[in-house]
Amino acid sequence: xxxxxxxxxxxxxxxxxxxxxxxxxxxxxxxxxxxxxxxxxxxxxxxxxxxxxxxxxxxxxxxxxxxxxxxxxxxxxxxxxxxxxxxxxxxxxxxxxxxxxxxxxxxxxxxxxxxxxxxxxxxxxxxxxxxxxxxxxxxxxxxxxxxxxxxxxxxxxxxxxxxxxxxxxxxxxxxxxxxxxxxxxxxxxxxxxxxxxxxxxxxxxxxxxxxxxxxxxxxxxxxxxxxxxxxxxxxxxxxxxxxxxxxxxxxxxxxxxxxxxxxxxxxxxxxxxxxxxxxxxxxxxxxxxxxxxxxxxxxxxxxxxxxxxxxxxxxxxxxxxxxxxxxx
Numbered sequence: 001x002x003x004x005x006x007x008x009x010x011x012x013x014x015x016x017x018x019x020x021x022x023x024x025x026x027x028x029x030x031x032x033x034x035x036x037x038x039x040x041x042x043x044x045x046x047x048x049x050x051x052x053x054x055x056x057x058x059x060x061x062x063x064x065x066x067x068x069x070x071x072x073x074x075x076x077x078x079x080x081x082x083x084x085x086x087x088x089x090x091x092x093x094x095x096x097x098x099x100x101x102x103x104x105x106x107x108x109x110x111x112x113x114x115x116x117x118x119x120x121x122x123x124x125x126x127x128x129x130x131x132x133x134x135x136x137x138x139x140x141x142x143x144x145x146x147x148x149x150x151x152x153x154x155x156x157x158x159x160x161x162x163x164x165x166x167x168x169x170x171x172x173x174x175x176x177x178x179x180x181x182x183x184x185x186x187x188x189x190x191x192x193x194x195x196x197x198x199x200x201x202x203x204x205x206x207x208x209x210x211x212x213x214x215x216x217x218x219x220x221x222x223x224x225x226x227x228x229x230x231x232x233x234x235x236x237x238x239x240x241x242x243x244x245x246x247x248x249x250x251x252x253x254x255x256x257x258x259x260x261x262x263x264x265x266x267x268x269x270x271x272x273x274x275x276x277x278x279x280x281x282x283x284x285x286x287x288x289x290x291x292x293x294x295x296x297x298x299x300x301x302x303x304x305x306x307x308x309x310x311x312x313x314x315x316x317x318x319x320x321x322x323x324x325x326x327x328x
Contacts (some may be wrong), residue, residue, distance in 0.1 A: 068284050076099070087169060099252075114198050119146060124141045144205050146204070148202055151198065159192050167210070170188060178221065182217075185206045187204035190203070285299070286323070291319055302327065311326055
């Protein structure tokens with residue numbers, strides 16, 4: 001899959017603005033930041049071919065190996081779609097507590113997947129049980145004009161006002177299989193389907209939605225199930241605790257605290273590193289419009305019977321567009 005990157009650039013560093021941002025204005029040339037002293041800077045998108053920007057056929061899958069396991073190999077048949085209008089896109093029947101294996105994800109790799117802290121403010125509320133309900137992320141306090149940055153590289157799935165309490169919300173789906181939520185912002189500086197790099201400015205801090213003071217509500221989710229961000233991120237140092245995140249069903253217990261899982265387990269012996277194994281030993285084909293079992297079998301030099309046996313389906317099965325079929 002080819003990735004299309006839209007870089008936000010200005011004459012000031014992306015990671016900090018020398019002055020306070022008080023407003024944003026959409027102009028024919030792009031989005032403009034207005035500073036407290038009435039000066040301004042443009043956020044200019046790189047020149048792109050309009051044909052490349054057509055995402056009408058994008059299915060939302062950025063990590064093929066992880067999705068093939070979650071949707072097919074695990075037997076759980078979890079679903080996760082791509083939708084710019086709703087903040088949760090997984091099937092309501094998805095239950096990560098049924099996950100049997102442990103999945104390896106990279107949360108701090110090369111420059112294309114390097115973690116950047118969304119903001120360096122003070123944590124005022126942590127993940128867990130709070131005021132009669134579960135708080136599914138952490139709250140970071142800051143000034144309302146502070147900039148908010150993408151934690152990892154990925155693609156913006158949602159960027160709009162959310163009536164469910166999030167206020168101005170950005171949701172980014174990442175190439176490592178996670179999604180991150182950035183809520184209560186005063187301004188949104190990215191658009192749905194836009195590609196972002198880790199550290200790109202995606203919005204301005206605020207107090208919108210169900211919020212009682214300026215702060216960023218930050219969540220990390222895996223197929224819509226929230227994970228305690230402090231399982232993987234040390235917010236005091238603005239770094240990840242370990243470049244490898246081992247996703248297991250214990251991470252999804254309600255109100256989970258940061259665990260000692262990293263220190264007490266030898267991952268080299270007991271972890272089923274699904275993402276790694278899938279690359280070497282298995283091959284998949286995603287069903288497209290007009291496909292039949294006979295066409296798919298012929299394309300992959302196999303019989304219909306072999307294809308059906310490998311995927312546990314009948315020869316008269318209805319093929320759903322977007323489904324991944326194992327061919328090796």
